[in-house]
Amino acid sequence: MESEPLMLAFCCHYCAYAAADLAGSMRLQYPSNVRVLRLPCTGKLEVNYLMTAFEHGIDGVIVAGCLEGGCHFLEGNLRARKRVERAKKLLAEIGLEPERVEMFNLSSAEGIRFAEIVTEMSQRVARLGPSPLRPDHETVHRNIQQMTDQAEAALRGAKHDCCRSQECA
Amino acid sequence: MIVADRKNVREVRDMIKDHKRVLLVGCGTCVTVCLAGGEREVGILGSALRMSLRLLGHKEVVVDQCTIERQCEDAFIDALAPRVAEYDAICSLACGAGVQALAERFPNTPIYPGLNTQFIGILESQGVWTEKCAGCGNCRLGQFAGICPITRCAKRQFNGPCGGSQDGHCEVNPDTDCAWQLIYDRAKSTGNTAFLEAIADPQDWSTSLDGGPRKVVREDQCIAGLGPKA
Numbered sequence: 267m268e269s270e271p272l273m274l275a276f277c278c279h280y281c282a283y284a285a286a287d288l289a290g291s292m293r294l295q296y297p298s299n300v301r302v303l304r305l306p307c308t309g310k311l312e313v314n315y316l317m318t319a320f321e322h323g324i325d326g327v328i329v330a331g332c333l334e335g336g337c338h339f340l341e342g343n344l345r346a347r348k349r350v351e352r353a354k355k356l357l358a359e360i361g362l363e364p365e366r367v368e369m370f371n372l373s374s375a376e377g378i379r380f381a382e383i384v385t386e387m388s389q390r391v392a393r394l395g396p397s398p399l400r401p402d403h404e405t406v407h408r409n410i411q412q413m414t415d416q417a418e419a420a421l422r423g424a425k426h427d428c429c430r431s432q433e434c435a
Numbered sequence: 436m437i438v439a440d441r442k443n444v445r446e447v448r449d450m451i452k453d454h455k456r457v458l459l460v461g462c463g464t465c466v467t468v469c470l471a472g473g474e475r476e477v478g479i480l481g482s483a484l485r486m487s488l489r490l491l492g493h494k495e496v497v498v499d500q501c502t503i504e505r506q507c508e509d510a511f512i513d514a515l516a517p518r519v520a521e522y523d524a525i526c527s528l529a530c531g532a533g534v535q536a537l538a539e540r541f542p543n544t545p546i547y548p549g550l551n552t553q554f555i556g557i558l559e560s561q562g563v564w565t566e567k568c569a570g571c572g573n574c575r576l577g578q579f580a581g582i583c584p585i586t587r588c589a590k591r592q593f594n595g596p597c598g599g600s601q602d603g604h605c606e607v608n609p610d611t612d613c614a615w616q617l618i619y620d621r622a623k624s625t626g627n628t629a630f631l632e633a634i635a636d637p638q639d640w641s642t643s644l645d646g647g648p649r650k651v652v653r654e655d656q657c658i659a660g661l662g663p664k665a
Contacts, residue, residue: 312475314479317478318482320486321482321485359444359487360444360483360486360487361491398490399486399489399490
C-alpha cells in the first residue's frame with residue numbers, strides 16, 4: 267500500500283469518463299490506485315486543480331479529454347493541454363518531476379485505451395517513486411478514513427441527496 | 436492597463452523562505468486582467484510556494500493568500516489591514532505601485548514582489564499583451580496618427596521610417612510591425628498625410644523619467660489641510 271502510487275484522473279464526461287465506464291463493462295484490468303474525477307469537459311480543468319492535487323501528496327495525475335477536433339465544446343481539450351503544459355513548467359520550477367502529470371486524448375469507445383493509459387501512467391509514476399510531498403503512511407490512512415466516514419455519514423442522512431450535492435456528487 | 440508577468444517560483448521562494456508566516460496578496464485590477472496576479476494566480480503561486488518550501492525543508496513556513504480589489508489605493512488596503520498583524524511578511528502580486536503602496540501602509544512588515552511589472556499595454560489577442568505607452572508625460576499621439584513612435588519604434592524615431600523597415604516589419608525584430616509603416620498606413624486611411632512632410636521636433640524628455648518621481652496635482656480636488664506634500 268505504501269509504495270503504490272496514488273493517482274488522480276480528470277476525465278471528460280463525453281469521452282474518457284465513458285471510456286472508463288466501458289473498461290469496467292468489458293471487465294478490463296487496470297491498476298486500482300487511480301481515482302477518477304469527472305469534468306463536464308477538460309476545458310473545465312484549471313492549473314490550480316493540478317497544483318492542489320500535488321500539494322496534497324498525489325503522486326501522478328492523468329488528464330483525459332476527447333480526441334483533438336472532437337471536443338463537445340470545440341476546443342476545451344486543446345485548452346486543457348496548454349494548462350497541463352503550464353502545470354509541468356510550474357512543477358519543474360518547484361522541483362517535482364513534470365512527468366507526473368500528462369494529458370491524453372481518447373474517445374468514449376476506447377475502453378481498452380483507457381486501461382492502457384492508466385497502466386502506462388501508473389508504471390511511469392511508480393518508476394519516479396512516491397511524491398516527496400506525500401504525507402506519511404498514517405496521514406494517508408487517516409485522510410482515507412475521514413473521507414470514508416464522511417461518505418457513510420452522508421449516506422445515513424436521509425435528507426441529503428448525494429447525487430445532487432455539489433460536495434459529493 | 437499595467438501588464439505584469441509572474442516571477443519564477445524559486446525566486447519568490449528564496450525571498451520568503453526565512454519568514455514563518457507569509458501572506459500572498461493579489462490585486463483585482465490590471466494584473467487580474469493580464470492573468471498575472473489575480474485570485475486564480477495567487478492560488479496557483481500559493482500552492483507552488485508551499486510545495487517548493489516543503490521540498491526545500493522549510494516545512495514550518497505558513498503561506499496564506501488573499502486578494503483585494505486594488506492594491507495601489509490606500510482605501511482598498513483597509514480590507515487587508517486587520518490580517519497583516521498575523522504575518523511577518525507579505526508577498527504582493529501587484530504591479531510595482533501596488534507593492535510600494537503596501538510598503539508605505541505597513542512600515543514594519545517586509546514586502547516582497549511576486550511579479551515583474553512590464554509595461555502599459557493592451558491585450559493584442561488572447562494571452563498576448565503588447566506595450567503601447569511609455570508614460571513619457573508629453574503625449575504626441577496626435578502628431579503621429581495615433582501610433583506612438585516612442586513605444587512602438589525600436590529606435591524611438593520621430594522622423595521615420597529608418598532604413599531598416601522591411602515589408603512593414605522592424606529590422607530589430609521581424610515579428611514586430613514597423614511603427615512608421617503603421618503611422619504611414621493610418622495617415623493614408625485617415626486622409627491626413629501632410630504631417631509626414633514636416634520635420635517633427637525632438638521630444639521634451641524633462642517630463643519623462645527625470646528628476647525623481649513625477650507627481651500630478653489637481654488643486655481643485657485636494658482637500659484643505661490634506662493637500663500634496665511640499
